[in-house]
Amino acid sequence: MTFPLGYTGVVSGLVSGLIFGYALENAGFASACKLTAQLRFQDWAVFKVMFTAILVSATGLYLLQALGLMSASDIYIPTVFLWATLLGGVGVGAGMSIGGYCPGTSVVAFCSGRLDGLMFFLGLVLGTVVFAGAYDWLKPMLEALPGPQAQTLPQLLHLPTWAVLAILLLIAIAVGRMTRRASDAMPASPATAARGPMPQGS
Amino acid sequence: MTPQPRPLWNPYLAGLVLGLGLLLTFVLTGHGLGASGFTTALAASASKTLAPSATAANAYFGPMTASHNPLDSWITWEVIGLALGALASAVFAGRFRLSLDGPSRLPRARRLALALVGGAVSGFGARVSLGCTSGLGLSGSAVLATAGFLFLIGFFGAGVGIGLLMKRYWQ
Numbered sequence: 001m002t003f004p005l006g007y008t009g010v011v012s013g014l015v016s017g018l019i020f021g022y023a024l025e026n027a028g029f030a031s032a033c034k035l036t037a038q039l040r041f042q043d044w045a046v047f048k049v050m051f052t053a054i055l056v057s058a059t060g061l062y063l064l065q066a067l068g069l070m071s072a073s074d075i076y077i078p079t080v081f082l083w084a085t086l087l088g089g090v091g092v093g094a095g096m097s098i099g100g101y102c103p104g105t106s107v108v109a110f111c112s113g114r115l116d117g118l119m120f121f122l123g124l125v126l127g128t129v130v131f132a133g134a135y136d137w138l139k140p141m142l143e144a145l146p147g148p149q150a151q152t153l154p155q156l157l158h159l160p161t162w163a164v165l166a167i168l169l170l171i172a173i174a175v176g177r178m179t180r181r182a183s184d185a186m187p188a189s190p191a192t193a194a195r196g197p198m199p200q201g202s
Numbered sequence: 203m204t205p206q207p208r209p210l211w212n213p214y215l216a217g218l219v220l221g222l223g224l225l226l227t228f229v230l231t232g233h234g235l236g237a238s239g240f241t242t243a244l245a246a247s248a249s250k251t252l253a254p255s256a257t258a259a260n261a262y263f264g265p266m267t268a269s270h271n272p273l274d275s276w277i278t279w280e281v282i283g284l285a286l287g288a289l290a291s292a293v294f295a296g297r298f299r300l301s302l303d304g305p306s307r308l309p310r311a312r313r314l315a316l317a318l319v320g321g322a323v324s325g326f327g328a329r330v331s332l333g334c335t336s337g338l339g340l341s342g343s344a345v346l347a348t349a350g351f352l353f354l355i356g357f358f359g360a361g362v363g364i365g366l367l368m369k370r371y372w373q
Contacts, residue, residue: 003228003229004228004229004230004231004232005229005230005231006231006232007230007231008230008231008232008276009276009279010279012227012230012231012276012279013276013277013278013279013280013282013283014279014280014282014283014286015226015230015283016223016226016227016230016231016235016280016283017235017279017280017281017282017283017284017285017286017287018283018284018286018287018290019219019220019222019223019226019283019287020220020223020224020227020235020280020283020284020287020336021283021284021285021286021287021288021289021290021291022219022287022288022290022291023216023219023220023223023287024216024220024284024287024288025287025288025291025292025295025297026210026211026216026219026291026295027210027211027213027216027217027220028210028216030288030292030297030303031303032303032304032317033303033304033306033372033373036361036365036372037372039358039361039362039364039365039366040365040366040369040372041362044213045210045213045216048213048214048217049213049214049216049217049220050217050339050340051217052213052214052216052217052218052220052221053217053218053220053221053224053340053344054221054340054343054344055217055221056217056218056220056221056222056224056225057221057222057224057225057228057234057344058343058344058345058346060221060222060225061225061228061344061345064229070229074232075228075232075233075345076232076233076234076345077342077345077347077349078332078333078337078338078342078347078349078350079347079349080347080348080349080352081332081349082352084330084331084332085331085332085338085349085352085353085356086331086352086353086355086356087327087330087331087356088327088328088329088330088331088332088333088338088353088356089327089331089338089339089352089353089354089355089356089357089359089360090327090356090357090359090360091323091324091326091327091328091330091331091360092324092327092328092331092334092335092339092353092356092357093327093356093357093358093359093360093361093362093364094320094323094324094327094360094361094364095320095321095322095323095324095325095327096320096324096335096357096361096365097320097360097361097362097363097364097365097367097368098316098319098320098323098364098368099304099316099317099318099319099320099321099323099324100303100304100305100316100317100320101317101320101321101324102237102324102334102335102336103237103238103241103324103325103328103334103335103336104235104236104237104284104334104335104336105335106321107237107281107284107285107288108284108285108288109303110285111285111286111288111289111292112288112289112291112292112297112298112299113292113298113299113300113301114301114302114303115300115301115302115314116302116303116304116313116314116317117303117317119314119317119318119321120317120318120320120321120324121241121321122318122321123317123318123319123320123321123322123323123324123325124238124241124245124321124322124324124325124328125241125244125245125248125325126245126318126321126322126325127321127322127323127324127325127326127327127328127329128238128241128242128245128246128325128326128328128329129245129248129249130322130325130326131262131325131326131329131330132245132246132249132260132262132263132329133260135260135261135262136261138330139261142330147348147349150347151347151348151349152345152346152347152348153346153347153348153351154346155348156348161346164346176214
């Protein structure tokens with residue numbers, strides 16, 4: 001049997017989403033305070049969760065491909081459009097520092113009872129409508145400076161995939177050690193437990 | 203509902219579960235997780251309901267709404283799963299509570315307004331980059347795509363810059 005299986009129906013969507021939402025909520029990503037504390041360098045949980053997830057998934061994909069169980073050409077790899085990719089990231093980052101969330105975490109926030117998560121979600125729909133209105137005007141910028149189709153870091157850096165994975169692992173370990181004193185390193189401590197999930201009442 | 207909510211997971215454990223879930227998604231479908239694809243479909247559908255002719259004439263929404271029903275797309279079901287998974291987790295851990303998060307030093311109305319504005323900026327940005335933190339930042343980086351890491355550079359650059367400027371409004 002070779003992967004991917006090509007299951008793109010309702011059940012695969014629900015199963016993937018359930019794990020996604022369950023993990024994000026348990027990571028504390030329903031809280032705008034917790035998410036934006038990373039941007040103020042007060043809490044490194046967002047970096048640690050994301051970097052660990054990227055490493056686990058990338059290593060798993062590498063092993064499946066090395067064992068011949070998965071065909072690399074069937075895996076979707078996004079292509080760089082220099083301005084669009086970078087400035088879109090700027091927009092999503094600015095949106096998080098202003099409104100507290102990103103698209104996925106706003107759903108998680110609302111589903112844990114946070115009303116600002118719902119407002120952020122409504123804002124997403126509004127922003128998308130504004131984008132559609134400006135689409136013709138934006139189009140030259142959106143398509144400018146495309147990179148090579150589906151380029152990966154190993155291709156960009158001319159390194160084998162295992163070497164890129166090793167570099168990412170070293171970065172994760174280095175940041176983890178440097179920020180070990182940060183409060184999120186002790187998830188069971190009363191201070192962290194109280195700060196993460198508590199509603200920020202006014 | 204327990205009065206004392208359960209502690210959050212260790213970030214490395216949460217990352218491991220999220221990474222395995224993402225790997226499973228790639229194994230099942232050939233692509234990763236996402237979120238803004240759903241809000242885009244929702245915005246297009248809402249626009250079609252409220253202003254059908256303007257939507258059909260729009261260069262972005264027009265082709266999207268001509269033949270497409272959001273219930274046919276994988277991302278819609280994934281986001282429904284995301285919502286149910288987050289709800290289940292919050293309820294099981296005693297963390298579900300109607301509340302208002304955000305910059306605690308600002309009054310409620312200002313916090314809600316900032317959430318709306320931030321959401322609009324984020325929704326616009328996610329269409330510019332053809333993906334959000336989930337679709338490009340997480341799933342793109344998980345396939346080691348240059349685009350995923352370039353997105354994350356822009357995301358953290360702007361997030362940290364504006365985040366530090368707004369620091370005084372948070373606790």
